[in-house]
């Protein structure tokens with residue numbers, strides 16, 4: 001392809017190869033109405049017109065904050081109006097006067113003029129250019145592929161480039177990632193057909209067959225990557241850690257202030273068994289917020305310590321690491337301070353290592369990790385990535401992590417002497433449907449804590465529409481005061497920190513013109529000068545130093561009954577995962593519509609942890625009948641994490657599931673939706689399992705082998721770049 005076209009595609013989409021380009025799939029297919037000239041348009045008829053944009057006007061909508069776009073197009077003699085009521089600014093950027101396009105829709109009449117409302121359109125020529133006859137010819141087909149466009153590359157240009165490439169490209173059977181025999185067995189069309197049909201279909205049936213095949217490919221390659229990783233992992237050596245009878249674990253169990261749930265006991269047994277094997281455990285423990293995963297992990301860690309090894313607990317944030325450290329020390333009591341005054345000689349040493357622990361403190365901790373004194377080390381993920389040396393690392397627990405990727409694997413490989421690998425337990429509170437689990441965690445063994453500990457109090461959630469019912473918001477503040485009077489703490493969550501000019505608002509969609517989301521630094525003084533003036537209000541957000549954060553969390557934990565305590569915490573989502581203050585009973589989430597479904601669920605999981613019922617209030621200004629409002633009501637209606645995660649995944653696509661980058665990469669899913677395409681994922685998984693069992697290195701499926709290698713290489717590069 002010529003340098004100019006190639007460059008355009010490369011800058012707009014990052015495409016570098018023919019393969020990248022042919023995997024640029026149509027967003028949808030426009031069905032052609034007859035190509036009509038403006039003269040013969042009839043009201044009520046579906047029509048497509050070739051016309052030039054004459055004028056574009058953005059008009060405010062009466063009584064609303066949005067605008068509509070009025071566009072006039074012309075064939076040189078006559079004109080027709082186009083109207084857009086949604087995404088006006090997006091269309092305005094594309095529909096520039098002088099540009100030609102094909103516009104399709106139902107002809108309507110408004111104030112005596114013919115009009116297309118929200119027409120489908122493809123722009124076909126730049127200003128001053130005539131539409132290419134080739135494009136009009138492509139348009140003569142029954143189904144016109146409409147490609148994801150960018151400012152400089154309209155859909156028709158992509159069409160032309162793809163046609164050019166497909167006309168010359170020869171896709172051979174040996175380039176197909178699905179071996180021919182398997183295609184027959186699974187009743188799939190060839191990759192060659194699929195590519196031709198997705199780009200140049202004659203019928204919708206061809207489109208759906210092509211889609212099925214290409215989705216299958218995505219699932220199939222991904223499953224192969226994961227299963228191959230898993231199979232290779234299971235061949236690695238590890239030290240078996242056998243728990244002793246009268247060790248720290250049994251002393252700890254004897255002193256537990258509550259009874260373990262059945263699930264906690266069973267998974268505990270499973271973990272004891274698996275760390276006592278000579279291959280590394282790689283297990284995911286999922287359990288809804290509050291299901292008590294920490295205890296399960298801690299018991300496995302104690303077993304490993306009893307067996308003479310060391311353990312590490314990794315948290316995603318310093319706040320969480322600090323909290324785990326305090327919780328574990330509290331739970332273990334004198335068993336956690338071996339070597340110190342009052343320490344139990346049968347116990348172990350629990351250490352905290354985060355970025356903010358520096359100087360002599362840090363050296364002491366590093367030394368006790370290296371000489372093996374520290375049986376339990378709590379820290380952030382950096383703990384395994386930095387050059388921290390363990391004497392004998394037996395078990396790594398990764399809390400609140402959604403992935404266990406190449407990165408972590410590579411880091412662990414350096415942690416143990418020789419070829420030995422530590423056992424690994426990954427924990428997540430984001431309950432996910434089975435197919436998603438297979439897709440995202442296909443390389444881990446999965447188990448779940450299904451029940452919550454007894455005596456858990458229910459959480460009630462209300463949605464407050466603060467614009468229509470300001471009195472309800474007033475009432476919510478009063479309730480907060482009452483909760484504190486009863487001796488409980490209250491969280492108030494805002495989407496933004498505030499206080500800085502030019503601060504990046506990641507939660508804001510530039511398409512809409514809403515006011516900026518409420519900010520911690522603005523809300524906190526407003527509350528302490530207003531409805532919460534009699535309470536002690538603290539502030540927590542990601543820009544504070546770890547010491548400051550730790551101190552605030554410690555004081556919030558103390559609560560209303562302590563002289564040094566805090567009653568109310570105004571914070572960002574830094575409290576989203578894992579924070580555990582059982583005495584906090586109420587949470588008010590401001591601008592709740594700015595948060596995602598699982599975020600809301602995670603946030604809400606911070607209350608109702610103790611014996612008192614929890615109350616959660618979502619405050620929103622979102623208009624009636626809006627999606628945002630529906631979403632909040634859906635979250636308010638259930639506390640079932642599985643239901644919610646299903647809802648969440650339906651709302652947003654999964655994107656790249658193996659790496660952390662968002663797009664354009666080999667491992668990203670373009671077509672497959674893991675929630676909706678359950679059957680395809682399962683089919684791919686079964687096929688892949690058979691294949692891997694017979695041929696781990698994939699020597700008999702060279703195209704698949706190559707695809708897998710490319711993904712692994714990409715993952716590795718990403719890892720190296722980050723380090």
Ligand code: ADP
Pocket residue numbers: 258259260261264287288289290291292293294295429453454578580582609
């Ligand atoms: P999560 O699974 O969300 O990480 P945690 O491990 O933080 O949950 O546990 C939540 C709270 O429940 C903690 O305060 C913990 O001490 C308590 N807990 C855990 N297991 C039990 C149990 N079996 N009975 C009563 N309380 C428990």
Ligand code: MG
Pocket residue numbers: 293294399578
């Ligand atoms: Mg937790």
